[in-house]
Amino acid sequence: MSRKFFSGPFILILPSILxxxxxxxxxxxxxxxxxxxxxxxxxxxSLFNFVGLRNYExxxxxxxxxxxxxxxxxxxxxxxxxxxxxxxxxxLLINKITWGQRTLRxxxxxxxxxxxxxxxxQWKYIFNDNIGLLNNxxxxxxxxxxxxxxxxxxxxMGSIMVAEIWANTSIFAILLLAGxxxxxxxxxxxxxxxxxxSWQVFKNITLPFLMPFIxxxxxIRSLDVxxxxxxxxxxxxxxxxxxxxxxxxxxxxxxxxxANMGFANxxxxxxxxxxxxxxxxxxxxxxxxxxxxxxx
Amino acid sequence: xxxxxLKNITKKYGDVTAVQNMSLDIPHNEFLVLxxxxxxxxxxxxxxxxxxxxxxxxxxxxxxxxxxxxxPKDRNISMVFxxxxxxxxxxxxxxxxxxxxxxxxxxxxxxxxxxxxxxxxGLEELRKRKPSQLSGGQRQRVAMGRAIVRRPxxxxxxxxxxxxxxxxxxxxxxxxxxxxxKLKTTVIYVTHDQVEAMTLADRIVIMKxxxxxxxxxxxxxxxxxxxxxxxxxxxxxxxxxxEAKITNISGELYMETNDGISVLIPKHKKNSLAEGQKIFFGxxxxxxxxxxFGQKPKNSWSMTSKVNLAEPLGTETxxxxxxxxxxxxxxxxxxxxVNSNDDLEFALNLDRTYLFDxxxxxxx
Numbered sequence: 001m002s003r004k005f006f007s008g009p010f011i012l013i014l015p016s017i018l019x020x021x022x023x024x025x026x027x028x029x030x031x032x033x034x035x036x037x038x039x040x041x042x043x044x045x046s047l048f049n050f051v052g053l054r055n056y057e058x059x060x061x062x063x064x065x066x067x068x069x070x071x072x073x074x075x076x077x078x079x080x081x082x083x084x085x086x087x088x089x090x091x092l093l094i095n096k097i098t099w100g101q102r103t104l105r106x107x108x109x110x111x112x113x114x115x116x117x118x119x120x121x122q123w124k125y126i127f128n129d130n131i132g133l134l135n136n137x138x139x140x141x142x143x144x145x146x147x148x149x150x151x152x153x154x155x156x157m158g159s160i161m162v163a164e165i166w167a168n169t170s171i172f173a174i175l176l177l178a179g180x181x182x183x184x185x186x187x188x189x190x191x192x193x194x195x196x197x198s199w200q201v202f203k204n205i206t207l208p209f210l211m212p213f214i215x216x217x218x219x220i221r222s223l224d225v226x227x228x229x230x231x232x233x234x235x236x237x238x239x240x241x242x243x244x245x246x247x248x249x250x251x252x253x254x255x256x257x258x259a260n261m262g263f264a265n266x267x268x269x270x271x272x273x274x275x276x277x278x279x280x281x282x283x284x285x286x287x288x289x290x291x292x293x294x295x296x
Numbered sequence: 297x298x299x300x301x302l303k304n305i306t307k308k309y310g311d312v313t314a315v316q317n318m319s320l321d322i323p324h325n326e327f328l329v330l331x332x333x334x335x336x337x338x339x340x341x342x343x344x345x346x347x348x349x350x351x352x353x354x355x356x357x358x359x360x361x362x363x364x365x366x367x368p369k370d371r372n373i374s375m376v377f378x379x380x381x382x383x384x385x386x387x388x389x390x391x392x393x394x395x396x397x398x399x400x401x402x403x404x405x406x407x408x409x410x411x412x413x414x415x416x417x418g419l420e421e422l423r424k425r426k427p428s429q430l431s432g433g434q435r436q437r438v439a440m441g442r443a444i445v446r447r448p449x450x451x452x453x454x455x456x457x458x459x460x461x462x463x464x465x466x467x468x469x470x471x472x473x474x475x476x477x478k479l480k481t482t483v484i485y486v487t488h489d490q491v492e493a494m495t496l497a498d499r500i501v502i503m504k505x506x507x508x509x510x511x512x513x514x515x516x517x518x519x520x521x522x523x524x525x526x527x528x529x530x531x532x533x534x535x536x537x538x539e540a541k542i543t544n545i546s547g548e549l550y551m552e553t554n555d556g557i558s559v560l561i562p563k564h565k566k567n568s569l570a571e572g573q574k575i576f577f578g579x580x581x582x583x584x585x586x587x588x589f590g591q592k593p594k595n596s597w598s599m600t601s602k603v604n605l606a607e608p609l610g611t612e613t614x615x616x617x618x619x620x621x622x623x624x625x626x627x628x629x630x631x632x633x634v635n636s637n638d639d640l641e642f643a644l645n646l647d648r649t650y651l652f653d654x655x656x657x658x659x660x
Contacts, residue, residue: 184379184381186377186378186379186380186381187381187382187383187384189346189348189368189375189377189381190375190377190381190382190383190442191383191394192347192348192367192368192369193346193347193348193368193369193371193373193374193375194369194374194394194395194398194442194446195369195395195398195399195446196369196398197367197369200398204383204394204398205383208383208385209385292385293384293385293428294384294385294426294427294428294429295384295428
């Protein structure tokens with residue numbers, strides 16, 4: 001038995017087991033443990049102060065957390081839908097182009113080449129109520145009262161969404177363009193001969209073929225948007241009066257600024273449920289869409 | 297039902313001309329086959345008729361209307377594609393009814409017509425299945441069913457059988473023929489397989505390099521090929537073709553091959569030939585007879601030659617041998633065993649030789 005345990009195959013996969021252990025499993029167990037303690041970064045000895053489910057109980061009663069939770073879902077819903085819509089439109093247009101397609105594809109990816117922090121700074125400047133590009137632009141057209149884009153309680157969230165959409169729509173466009181290029185020509189031609197106009201071809205043939213790609217893009221982006229932190233931190237810092245506070249800006253604030261790591265970790269574990277739920281939902285849809293097309 | 301007319305149709309891709317100045321009248325109810333080697337422009341022609349390819353010059357009529365500028369959807373034609381082109385996310389039933397649904401026919405009408413197609417093609421059991429759950433032959437049937445339900449003016453087939461295995465292909469060929477007899481519609485059928493063309497067609501159009509080589513019934517093409525290309529393309533095995541020059545030996549015209557073999561020109565061909573003219577002379581495999589197993593033709597030329605290879609095919613045997621330096625094939629219909637390297641005497645039936653001009657390839 002022991003001979004078998006240290007046999008060739010086991011030794012060969014040992015390095016990866018160790019790597020995964022150190023990088024993923026141990027931190028996971030450790031952080032999960034800390035969510036049951038009153039661990040504060042400033043007082044290391046509190047690591048051993050086991051408090052049971054108290055962090056989670058506090059969480060359930062914490063309305064600020066649930067507002068951030070709800071706001072994150074809203075942020076996800078708006079951003080994902082609009083990115084899908086714009087990305088699909090861009091992909092369809094680029095797919096029509098026969099000359100200069102590669103160049104356009106490259107240009108389209110420019111926003112992805114910038115760090116989200118810099119994107120945040122740039123949009124913060126554009127949206128600045130005083131010296132920002134947008135207000136100055138509006139001023140040119142006679143709109144003289146400065147709009148407080150990042151300070152107004154409703155506009156601030158919208159402004160962040162705009163920045164997020166600007167930066168990442170091309171991910172959708174690229175993935176959907178790949179999907180469009182992969183659609184066989186025959187069914188589309190058959191549909192045209194069968195009497196479809198362009199819209200009917202799109203609705204009945206192109207879209208079903210594109211569905212798997214849409215759900216892959218949604219899965220990737222839902223994880224991405226769900227952990228949004230940098231862009232919000234830069235543009236509003238969660239303000240005004242926490243109106244743009246998302247789950248991760250809140251967790252980071254409580255974990256690092258308030259040094260309340262045990263509580264922050266408890267929040268993280270609850271928020272992970274959100275990501276898992278989105279991923280699970282989109283994957284179920286993806287599998288269904290693929291089965292619908294007769295792909296396994 | 298309608299006739300289809302092509303008037304000086306041309307298709308250009310940049311500098312490349314795919315189809316040049318093609319004119320063709322296809323009357324009601326005709327089964328017309330476009331055949332030719334790959335790249336000859338036959339599929340392009342079909343796709344122009346369907347409206348999937350723009351026309352660079354000329355006019356296409358369906359019925360009495362010019363359809364050049366019409367979308368495929370307004371041409372009332374059906375097309376069956378090489379890869380079936382079924383809609384993978386729809387069941388057989390939905391595939392069949394799709395065009396009617398788009399045309400906003402009412403549900404009962406759709407149901408009746410789908411039912412009709414399903415019965416004609418024997419798809420009853422498969423109605424609820426998706427294309428991925430069907431075999432190649434079944435998919436092909438659904439593709440044809442989808443064409444039938446529309447009751448189109450014309451059916452277009454683009455190499456519909458080339459993805460099927462040999463046995464199924466023969467079977468589907470028969471079915472297509474029966475279907476045409478039942479539906480009485482104009483059919484334009486593209487294939488590269490001359491056997492398919494011969495068995496299915498009322499008339500065959502042979503194309504090469506974007507130009508029509510010959511139009512005719514299958515037998516006309518077989519018996520009276522207009523060009524050397526048609527002669528070698530139609531018929532299996534391919535017609536034997538030997539390069540020669542016309543010589544005059546003491547007042548009689550002979551064709552002399554490059555390796556010095558002289559064969560007397562049959563009387564009825566003499567008038568149109570001149571001494572020194574380069575020609576090809578062709579003859580079909582069944583017209584060169586191994587005398588040991590067959591009857592000597594009345595007007596013949598004989599040679600003794602070694603058998604390179606014999607292929608017994610059951611009902612017939614193909615014998616490969618040499619005429620001078622050129623390999624020729626002889627076909628005999630007696631099931632006799634022939635050994636390679638045997639010397640056999642062959643007689644060439646001179647009444648059934650074909651002569652083609654050495655430069656233009658036109659029949660003489």
